[in-house]
Amino acid sequence: MDFNDTPEEAAYRAAARAWLETNVAEHKAIAHADDMAAAKSWQARKAAAGYAQITWPKEWGGGGGTPIQSVIFGQEEAKFPVQYGYFTIGLGMCVPTVMAFADDATKRRFVGPALRGEEIWSQLFSEPAGGSDVAAIRTRAVRDGSDWVVNGQKVWTSGAHYSDFGIVLVRTNIDLPKHKGLTMFWLDLRAPGIEIRPIHQMSGGSNFNEIYFTDVRIPDAQRLGAVDDGWKVALVTLMNERLAVGGGGGAGPKDILALARELDAADGPLIRDPAFRQRLADWYVQAEGLRNTRMRTITALSRGQTPGPESSIGKIIAANQLQDLGNAAVEAEDQYGIINDPALLPLKGLFQSAVMNGPGLRIAGGTDEILKNIIAERVLGLPGEIRVDKDAAFKDLPVGR
Amino acid sequence: MNFDYSDEQKMLKEEARRFLAAKCDASVVRGVLDDPARGYDETLWRAVAEQGWLGAAIPEGYGGLGLGHVELCALAEELGRACAPIPFASTVYFVAEALMLFGAEAQKQKWLPRIAAGECIGAFATSEGKGPVTARSIRTTASGGTLSGEKIPVTDGDVADLIVVLAKDGLYLVEKGAGVSAETLKTLDPTRSAARLIFDAAPAERLGDEDGIAAMQAVFDRAAVLLAFEQLGGADRCLDMAKAYALDRYAFGRQIAGYQAIKHKLADIYVKNEIARSNAYYGAWALNTAAAELPLAAATARVAASDAFWFASKENIQTHGGIGFTWEADPHLYYRRSRQLSLVAGAPATWRERLVSQLETRNAA
Numbered sequence: 003m004d005f006n007d008t009p010e011e012a013a014y015r016a017a018a019r020a021w022l023e024t025n026v027a028e029h030k031a032i033a034h035a036d037d038m039a040a041a042k043s044w045q046a047r048k049a050a051a052g053y054a055q056i057t058w059p060k061e062w063g064g065g066g067g068t069p070i071q072s073v074i075f076g077q078e079e080a081k082f083p084v085q086y087g088y089f090t091i092g093l094g095m096c097v098p099t100v101m102a103f104a105d106d107a108t109k110r111r112f113v114g115p116a117l118r119g120e121e122i123w124s125q126l127f128s129e130p131a132g133g134s135d136v137a138a139i140r141t142r143a144v145r146d147g148s149d150w151v152v153n154g155q156k157v158w159t160s161g162a163h164y165s166d167f168g169i170v171l172v173r174t175n176i177d178l179p180k181h182k183g184l185t186m187f188w189l190d191l192r193a194p195g196i197e198i199r200p201i202h203q204m205s206g207g208s209n210f211n212e213i214y215f216t217d218v219r220i221p222d223a224q225r226l227g228a229v230d231d232g233w234k235v236a237l238v239t240l241m242n243e244r245l246a247v248g249g250g251g252g253a254g255p256k257d258i259l260a261l262a263r264e265l266d267a268a269d270g271p272l273i274r275d276p277a278f279r280q281r282l283a284d285w286y287v288q289a290e291g292l293r294n295t296r297m298r299t300i301t302a303l304s305r306g307q308t309p310g311p312e313s314s315i316g317k318i319i320a321a322n323q324l325q326d327l328g329n330a331a332v333e334a335e336d337q338y339g340i341i342n343d344p345a346l347l348p349l350k351g352l353f354q355s356a357v358m359n360g361p362g363l364r365i366a367g368g369t370d371e372i373l374k375n376i377i378a379e380r381v382l383g384l385p386g387e388i389r390v391d392k393d394a395a396f397k398d399l400p401v402g403r
Numbered sequence: 404m405n406f407d408y409s410d411e412q413k414m415l416k417e418e419a420r421r422f423l424a425a426k427c428d429a430s431v432v433r434g435v436l437d438d439p440a441r442g443y444d445e446t447l448w449r450a451v452a453e454q455g456w457l458g459a460a461i462p463e464g465y466g467g468l469g470l471g472h473v474e475l476c477a478l479a480e481e482l483g484r485a486c487a488p489i490p491f492a493s494t495v496y497f498v499a500e501a502l503m504l505f506g507a508e509a510q511k512q513k514w515l516p517r518i519a520a521g522e523c524i525g526a527f528a529t530s531e532g533k534g535p536v537t538a539r540s541i542r543t544t545a546s547g548g549t550l551s552g553e554k555i556p557v558t559d560g561d562v563a564d565l566i567v568v569l570a571k572d573g574l575y576l577v578e579k580g581a582g583v584s585a586e587t588l589k590t591l592d593p594t595r596s597a598a599r600l601i602f603d604a605a606p607a608e609r610l611g612d613e614d615g616i617a618a619m620q621a622v623f624d625r626a627a628v629l630l631a632f633e634q635l636g637g638a639d640r641c642l643d644m645a646k647a648y649a650l651d652r653y654a655f656g657r658q659i660a661g662y663q664a665i666k667h668k669l670a671d672i673y674v675k676n677e678i679a680r681s682n683a684y685y686g687a688w689a690l691n692t693a694a695a696e697l698p699l700a701a702a703t704a705r706v707a708a709s710d711a712f713w714f715a716s717k718e719n720i721q722t723h724g725g726i727g728f729t730w731e732a733d734p735h736l737y738y739r740r741s742r743q744l745s746l747v748a749g750a751p752a753t754w755r756e757r758l759v760s761q762l763e764t765r766n767a768a
Contacts, residue, residue, distance in 0.1 A: 003473050003688045004405045011404060070404055259766060273763070276756070283755030286762060287707045291678030294685050297406040305407075315674045371663075377673055378666035382646055385661035 005297075007074075014071055018078045021051060026082045038164060041086030045119025054117050055093055062101070062109075063117045069303040091160055092116055092123030096169045099239045100188055103226035108188070112167070124165040124191065126213060127236065128158040131401065134372045136171075137180045137233060138391075138399075141215060143172040143187075145222075150174070150187070152195075152218040158366070162198050162211040165191055169239065170220075175230050176397040183396055184232035187224045194218070205358040241308075252324045252363075253349070253356040255286040258331050261348050265334060272334055285327050292319050311380040314373040321363035322370070328356025406684055408477060415470075416477040419456075423485035426450050429733050435488035435594045436736070442562040442587070442596035448489045452521025457495055461503070466516030472691040476632045476683070483636030483744075486736050488594040490524045490559040492633065492747070496626040498525025501567045504621055505574060505611025514565060514576075526563035527626075528554035528600055529619055535753045536569070538616050543602065545570040550577055550607035553599065558747050560598030561585040567610060567622075568602065574618045575607040582606065592743035594736065620698075620757075623748045627701040628686035631708035634744050635679050638708070641715035641737050642672045645722040652724075665722060672715045679704075679711035699765065702758035709745040709754070716741040 007015060025047055034040035048054040049063060056072040058064020065071070079085075097116045101109055115121040132138035141154025152172055162168065168191050175183030191198065195218035200208040227235040259282060262273040272278055296316065299309045331353035332339035342358075344351040364370050378384045391399050408416065427447055435441050451457065460475040461467025468474075475495070482491055499518050502511055517523040529536045531543065531554060543552025550570055560566065566577045577583060582605030585598040611618060646669060649660035659665050686704030689697040716738040720727040727734045745751060 003407065003409075003684055003691070005685060005688045006692075007404060073404075255762075256766065259762065279759040280752060280755045282762075283702075283706055283758040284710075286758060287682060287703050287710075288678060290685070290703050291681045291707055294406060294681035295677055297404065298681055298684070301404075301406040312677065315677055318674060319678070371667070374667045374670035375663070377670040382642075382666075382669055382673060384646070384649070384666050384669065385658055387663070388661070 011070060011074060015074050015078060018053070018075045021053070022078055022082055025051070026084055029084065037086070038088065041088050042119040044084050044086060045089055045117075049118040054119075058117075062113050069300050073297070073300050088122055088161060088164065089116075089119055091125055092121075092165070095239050095242045096123035096125055096167075096188075098242045099169055099186070099226060099235060102238055103186070103235055104188070108224075112188075121166040122161065122164060124159050124162045124168040125239065126156040126159050126162070126168045126170040126189075127239075128156065130155060130157050133158070134369055136236070137184065139171055139173050139180075139184060141170075141172045142176075143174050143185060143220070145174075146219075148222050149219045150185075150222060150225075152215045152220055154215050156213040156215075157201070157210075159198075159211045159213050160209055162191060162213055163200055163208075167191060169226065171232050171236050173396065174232075177395050178230065179393055180391055180396045180399065181233045183230050184236070185229050186226040186232040186235040187220050188226060189218075189220050189224060193220070203362060205355075205362065207359075252359065253328050253331065253352045255282060255289050255327070257349055257352055258282065258285070258327055261331055261334070261353070264348075267334070278330075278334070281330060285323060288319055288323050292316055311376045314368065314376050317363070317367060318370055318373050321360060324356045324363060325360025328353045328360060332357055406681075408473070412474055412477050415474055416481060419454075419478050419481040420484065422450075422454065423481055423487065427485040427487050429486075429736065432486050432488050432594050432736050439587075439593070442559065443489045444487075447487060449521060451487075451489060451491065455519070457491070457499075457521055458515075458519025460495075461499060461515050461519050465511055466519040468519075472628075473687050476629060476687040476690075479629045479632035480636035480639075483633030483740075484640045486594065486637065486640070486740050490526070490562060490596070492626070492630060492744075493527060493559040493563065494518055494523070494525040496629040497527035497622060497748075498565060498567050500625045500629075501527065501574060501610060501618075501622045504625070505613060505618060510576065510608070510610065523564045524559060524562050526557050526559045526566045526600075527622065528557040528560060528566050529569040530554065530556060535749060536616070536619065538571075541569060541571050541615060543568065543570045545572065545575050545607050545609070548606060548608075549582065549604040550575050550602050551604055553601050555599040556588050556590065556597040557600050558595060558597050558743075560596075560600045561587045562596055566600065568607065569615055569619050570607075571615060573613060573615045574610040574622075576610050577602065577605050577607045580605075590743070592739035594739065595743050624698050624701040625690055626748050627705040627754070628683070628690045628697075630744055630748055631679070631683040631686055631701075631704040634708035634712040634741070635676065635683050637737050637740055637744070638672070638676045638679060638712040638715040641712075641719040641734070642669065642676060644734060644737075645669055645672065645715075645719040648723050659722075668718055668722065672711075672718055675707075675711040675714050679707040682707040699758065699761040702754045702761060705748070705754045706751055706758060709741075709751040712737075712741040713745060 029044055034043060045054060052065040053075055056065035056067040056075055057069055060066040100112055116123060127136055129139050131140055143150040143152045169186060169188050171184055171186050173183055174185040195216045197214040199212045201210045201212060202208055262278060263271060265272040267275055299313050302309055342351060342354045379386050431444055431447060435444055455468045456478050458467030459470045459478055460472050463469035502514055531540055550568060564579050568575045568577050582603050584601045588597045588599060590597045649665050650658055652659045682704045686700045689700035720734045720738060723734055726732050
């Protein structure tokens with residue numbers, strides 16, 4: 003166990019930091035039209051230096067580096083105000099799926115622009131009737147000559163409103179059991195017949211979308227993997243999700259420590275309240291445990307092992323802690339805590355924001371309950387849930403709401 | 404950066420697991436549980452000494468194996484998994500560590516080789532009554548080469564040859580013999596011995612020149628990391644037991660392991676154990692490299708491991724249902740041990756407080 007950098011790692015870190023100092027300064031000196039323009043220009047800058055997708059092979063524009071190098075760069079980059087989330091899903095999940103299943107011409111067309119931030123990708127899996135049960139997808143694709151004609155609806159599609167392309171999982175066969183009649187395609191999100199509507203979240207934001215398909219034509223050449231074999235392709239995407247999603251962001255132990263120092267409670271500053279101190283210790287233990295668990299995953303990766311479903315624990319802890327810690331801070335503010343105006347609040351309302359975003363984080367990318375099933379079944383080897391729909395033809399399955 | 408045991412350490416750990424599976428099954432633990440006259444299992448103690456484990460982290464110059472503390476952590480994890488009924492923690496994590504931290508050369512020369520050889524059992528005597536040990540709670544005093552006072556409870560105090568005693572002004576070495584009387588106590592975990600020790604002008608030798616509470620805390624920081632690995636091993640064993648039982652037990656026509664109420668309970672145990680493991684690894688690194696982060700890392704490891712073992716041990720009983728509440732079933736061995744390990748170096752609440760003070764110091768505004 004060695005939590006220090008090796009000499010090579012230290013040299014890599016020093017080079018990354020030097021590059022960041024110069025380049026963030028140059029980047030910030032440019033007047034960008036908006037946040038998206040700034041994000042794209044920063045991504046292009048990183049790509050040119052080999053710092054976008056550090057672990058991808060150089061022939062695809064990556065850095066040809068190791069998982070540890072990727073972590074080191076991420077740690078250093080996090081110290082600068084250049085956190086743009088627009089490319090995470092595309093580069094973390096969609097493009098790797100394209101790289102695994104598309105032909106060379108398609109890969110040459112799309113990988114570079116995605117890497118440089120010129121084009122953004124979305125993942126179109128979830129549906130109104132297929133959230134936790136993703137394979138219950140009803141959006142239908144019917145073959146028509148060299149095209150497929152798609153009708154149906156996707157939902158919870160992060161960033162679709164600013165994305166250019168997507169990968170979409172659709173039902174191509176209703177006579178087979180639900181996992182066996184699915185097919186994956188890539189598609190242009192500006193194709194005729196596609197309507198993207200933002201979802202108004204309970205938090206007030208609109209990061210997710212509904213996408214309606216009305217007779218959308220997708221050429222068969224845009225298929226990823228074999229017809230009716232889309233579930234296998236989706237598993238590759240979802241495996242990459244475990245690496246791309248989870249952790250980071252939002253209110254943490256350090257933020258609430260800062261609040262507790264300046265907040266006057268009944269008997270002096272909140273930080274002197276023994277009950278508060280006990281809870282703070284637990285939040286810190288969880289946050290540290292999570293950070294070091296992620297580093298154990300990276301160690302496994304760097305030894306050539308594939309990270310398994312055990313990384314599911316990250317999101318369970320992070321999302322629940324965000325909600326709990328955020329609410330503790332809000333309640334500590336007493337009557338004032340009901341205010342949700344960044345201008346009037348510590349840390350621009352970070353804690354109120356945690357309370358309002360916590361519920362979504364506990365659901366997105368696998369609910370707490372589904373993740374616990376995954377741990378129980380795939381890590382601990384306990385029996386799967388009883389599935390009444392496993393062998394029946396999709397068209398014969400009962401449907402509720 | 405490397406956040407895992409090395410291949411050699413993994414091999415050592417696997418060997419230790421095989422060794423303990425052969426030498427320390429539940430009947431060995433029960434041998435001590437069911438016989439109030441026995442403080443520990445002498446056969447296992449000798450076998451462990453022959454393996455060299457007592458001196459794993461003691462330098463070769465003092466008769467040890469001269470491995471690192473990460474190796475000792477690996478052994479601790481397996482001893483915890485086996486619920487070993489021997490005074491390993493008292494002797495190695497507390498007394499040997501105290502000697503290596505504060506011992507004068509002559510003291511180290513005298514005691515470390517005997518500890519490594521299994522010829523000396525140690526005990527670390529700090530508590531004098533209910534509540535956390537503080538400067539105010541210590542009444543034991545030393546003067547003119549003798550020490551007087553009462554310590555309760557002292558884990559392994561009745562079987563120890565060498566006792567490191569916290570007096571008002573610092574730590575002292577006291578040998579079993581004149582001026583020392585021991586009364587064995589009934590505890591929540593009879594597989595580990597504990598005593599009330601009364602010192603009546605017992606010959607005592609100063610250990611180091613640190614202030615009392617600071618010296619105790621420095622020893623606790625080191626022991627906390629090693630105890631965290633024992634707790635982790637115990638917690639993982641509880642998860643294994645709960646899983647095996649849930650897979651074997653049928654109710655309402657199927658395995659109880661197939662019910663979400665049980666699956667989610669076991670997933671919760673797994674999550675806590677993994678958080679405890681990650682924090683313990685960080686603590687092992689801090690201990691092994693004498694990093695400045697040790698006090699914070701030790702507190703973090705201890706709180707996570709205490710929480711994980713308590714949760715795993717109680718939910719293991721719950722998963723077993725009625726049979727889990729019987730003397731004959733093994734889950735209570737781990738439930739008892741989880742109480743012993745959570746309290747022996749100060750309770751979790753005390754460590755949470757220490758964690759936050761460390762955090763305040765580090766993030767001084």
